């Protein structure tokens with residue numbers, strides 16, 4: 001009897017102990033360890049490319065690969081950037097190269113060397129010895145191979161979003177950039193949008209206090225576009241892969257505001273998604289695909305990813321390219337003294353103390369319970385207009401490209417190359433923003449398990465103190 005009472009006491013104690021360590025749930029502590037992916041060691045003799053600078057160049061000689069819906073706009077924008085020379089144009093289809101040549105004709109510029117007719121013609125473009133920068137706007141599946149080959153041929157490389165789709169591709173791009181000491185920039189345009197860049201400037205000047213939380217998204221009903229992608233690559237990619245396959249528009253502005261790999265780093269993410277619905281129905285109704293095949297569709301209609309950082313911050317990213325709802329990149333910064341929000345309503349809310357001593361009148365006794373008035377918002381946006389916008393806004397609006405942000409992105413890339421400055425976005429930004437595709441998939445396929453976000457700088461995430469754009473003076 002005494003023995004059995006003793007046994008019960010031991011069992012009870014064990015139960016209470018397990019209960020305490022797991023907040024009352026069953027299961028061992030080990031079961032909550034986040035999933036780790038491999039972090040390949042940096043090869044010996046190779047160094048990071050944080051703050052990479054290269055010798056100044058008077059003229060940036062560029063070759064473009066991929067002239068579908070997106071590429072020709074980039075060719076056109078470059079005709080407006082002084083100190084550039086469009087040397088070569090490449091697409092599988094000859095008529096697309098010819099279309100881009102006409103852009104040069106219209107700008108009274110000499111025609112460029114054309115490459116077409118094969119899936120590999122782009123390699124010849126990369127091998128030319130009169131090109132400094134290879135600019136890639138092909139579908140997602142080509143990006144990593146093209147970036148790596150271009151860098152191996154001694155070129156700097158800029159690539160449309162997402163520049164990489166898997167962790168293997170990401171690590172290969174990082175290793176090539178570090179080995180060759182070449183720039184590998186992802187062409188993320190949304191970081192230059194007017195509200196985002198102005199809000200970043202406010203954040204950097206402390207208007208929002210300490211930023212604790214950031215949100216971003218790509219919510220865009222692509223049903224009108226599915227039939228226009230070459231060989232259906234985009235829909236097919238979503239059919240095959242689960243996860244946030246297009247995270248960079250949301251990630252870019254959030255990561256810059258949180259100084260990711262400039263004093264903070266992402267630690268762990270978890271993802272959840274809904275079942276797929278509208279794209280399978282599109283396949284059934286518009287393409288006559290049978291129901292069973294149409295619903296063999298990997299990507300959920302709405303995907304949410306939440307990320308925690310080393311400094312105790314959070315990021316929330318969403319992806320939805322199928323629901324009939326207004327376009328949104330969410331874009332939200334929430335700090336200890338203020339708040340910025342872009343969609344669906346653009347505005348700021350501020351703790352009254354944020355405006356003390358500033359030239360902005362405190363028109364409505366701000367208490368952060370509601371957005372500031374339009375008058376105050378306009379005054380704030382004028383006061384905190386980013387230097388980049390002060391210098392480029394007029395020209396950017398004239399040239400265009402998503403309201404001007406595309407031109408600013410290209411202009412800044414060329415400006416930094418010409419002046420031997422670090423680029424606004426480095427290869428580790430590319431890695432972090434693109435890594436959501438595979439990391440969110442891993443979480444989703446493991447019951448929404450936490451997954452470690454690798455430190456792509458391999459230990460140097462706090463070497464740079466805060467995110468800043470580089471200028472000559």
Ligand SMILES: NC(=O)c1ccc[n+]([C@@H]2O[C@H](COP(=O)([O-])OP(=O)(O)OC[C@H]3O[C@@H](n4cnc5c(N)ncnc54)[C@H](O)[C@@H]3O)[C@@H](O)[C@H]2O)c1
Nearest residue numbers: 066067068069070071091092119137138139160161229230
């Ligand atoms: N940043 C943005 O706002 C934004 C907007 C639209 C598209 N994009 C990105 O731009 C990229 C291109 O998208 P798109 O809408 O132009 O697609 P698209 O299908 O219209 O064009 C892709 C082009 O690449 C060409 N191409 C494919 N493989 C090639 C190869 N091996 N060699 C040479 N050319 C090849 C195709 O022939 C096609 O002309 C994607 O990464 C997309 O996500 C970004």
